[in-house]
Amino acid sequence: MEASVKQQASELIKGAQSILLVGHKNPDGDALGSLLALKIVLEKMGKKTDCVTSDAPNKIFNFLPRISEIGRKIEVSDDFIISVDTSSVEIEKIGYKKEDSGKKLVNIVITPRGKGRFSAENISFPQAKPKYDLIISVDTPNIERLGEIAPSLDIFYEIPLINIDHHPSNEKFGKINLVELVATSTSEILVSLFESLSKDNQIIDADVATCLLTGLIYDTSSFQNVNTTPKSLTIAAQLVAAGARQQEIVKNLYKTKxxxxxxxxxxxxxxxxxxxxxxxxxxxxxxxxxxxxxxxxxxxxxxxxxxxxxxxxxxxxxxxxxxxxxxxxxxxxxxxxxxxxxxxxxxxxxxxxxxxxxxxxxxxxxxxxxxxxxxxxxxxxxxxxxxxxxxxxxxxxxxxxxxxxxxxxxxxxxxxxxxxGTKGAEQAEEPEKTEQEQVKEVVFEKSVLEAKVEEVSESETANENELISDAQRVADAILTEPQINSEEPIESKEDDSKEDRDASGRVITKW
Missing domain, CATH: 3.10.310.30 (Diaminopimelate Epimerase; Chain A, domain 1)
Incomplete structure (x- = not known):
């Protein structure tokens, strides 16, 4: 059976040794929280990591652990390597001479030791190895959103890339695209990814939990946006239980102006x-x-x-x-x-x-x-x-x-x-739909909503009423005045139409 996208991402991460983590320009709380949480977790697993964003983080995020370790530039190896086979002839010295004959040549001079001589067969030009063997992009729908670091990312086409995001506009530019449209934030997606990376309950410690909760709180406007889901509230409760410093987050994001x-x-x-x-x-x-x-x-x-x-x-x-x-x-x-x-x-x-x-x-x-x-x-x-x-x-x-x-x-x-209309004319209004077409649209929208509910649920057997009730209690515990919107499920009519025909043969539709 083919592995899930999450499993594929986990295996690629486990096999990598040096990982580059990148986020979009003007990084927000979700991008920064995701980057830093990833950095801490991956280094716990013995990986070497670098974090890069093209713009410096806003100072309101200075409370995040290891925020100072996010750099502005990607270190790419541009070295041109000349290899010399010394198995039969040893090197006495290496130097260079500039030749200003109009072509501005630089001659590399290799002097052999003793009576030996070097030939073209002793020289090779191997490709320099990239510094990284994996790139992970977070909260970024396309390469252009990376900003000024994007032009240096030719390595994106040489090194495997995992694209982790929750935006509908994501262009799926990675080798593996862990894109979950029903997630409220990239930080929410990372919680389950971390659980698949390690069975160790301590993989999400207080610092990691604080970073992830920052992303959740920021992208839901402290759980006040209409995109807040029962799952996001449940995850928030798990992060608080893991040691997330919720009061520190709220103080810095909302109370320090x-x-x-x-x-x-x-x-x-x-x-x-x-x-x-x-x-x-x-x-x-x-x-x-x-x-x-x-x-x-x-x-x-x-x-x-x-x-x-x-x-x-x-x-x-x-x-x-x-x-x-x-x-x-x-x-x-x-x-x-x-x-x-x-x-x-x-x-x-x-x-x-x-x-x-x-x-x-x-x-x-x-x-x-x-x-x-x-x-x-x-x-x-x-x-x-x-x-x-x-x-x-x-x-x-x-x-x-x-x-x-x-x-x-x-x-x-x-x-x-x-x-x-000089840069794109507006579309004409669509013709008025028949009553039967409108009913079919309602049925389709209902099926879409039902599919979303199934994705949000942690378990197929979870009782929805109990889940929403638990989520409400979580919100009460996390926020002083939560503003959670609920929505009644969309009802749709079944198509009970029957066809009759009048004397002229035209169809008469009855509802």
């Missing part, structure tokens, strides 16, 4: 507006706001989550922040079934159903009103894509992680280009 950051957040919250007709909340940050408060762009990472706390009966929240030469849009879904990635895609961005982002060239002043009008049009269902009620299993084409900052590298058209 500079005065400049607090001023910026306060300013953003005073500018919050609600489009009641189209059911979304929005605010904005200009370059002047950053200068006025003394905050930098890194302070924006938590603002969108603060907006969620201000939300009432709306579908999603939007934060527009002015950067150098463009406007960055961060989106977070609040209501179940609302796919904010559809909005981001319309501006050339992308992401998850519950968290997405985009960028538009130009200033906030020139673009804000156009962006809001386009989104309002989509909410009314008059645009190419109506937001909301998207199938939960539908994949997103463009790449975006759960944090808005992760899409800063996306190149997208201006709003004017999008509206005029």
């Amino acid at each position: 500079s005065m400049e950051t607090l001023k910026l957040w306060g300013l953003v919250l005073t500018k919050v507006s609600e489009d009641k007709e189209n059911k979304f909340l929005y605010s904005s940050v200009s370059r002047e706001d950053l200068e006025k408060t003394g905050a930098d762009e890194s302070a924006l990472s938590g603002v969108i989550d603060e907006l969620l706390k201000s939300a009432t009966e709306v579908d999603f929240a939007l934060l527009l922040s002015e950067r150098q030469g463009y406007v960055h849009g961060s989106l977070r879904s609040i209501a179940k079934g609302v796919n904010v990635a559809r909005i981001a895609e319309s501006f050339g961005g992308g992401g998850h159903e519950v968290a997405a982002a985009f960028r538009v060239n130009g200033t906030l002043k020139d673009n804000q009103q156009t962006i809001l009008e386009k989104i309002a049009k989509m909410q009314k269902g008059n645009g190419a894509e109506k937001v909301g009620n998207e199938p939960l299993a539908k994949e997103v084409k463009s790449d975006e992680n759960t944090v808005a900052e992760k899409s800063e590298e996306m190149v997208s058209p201006t709003v004017e280009d999008v509206e005029t």
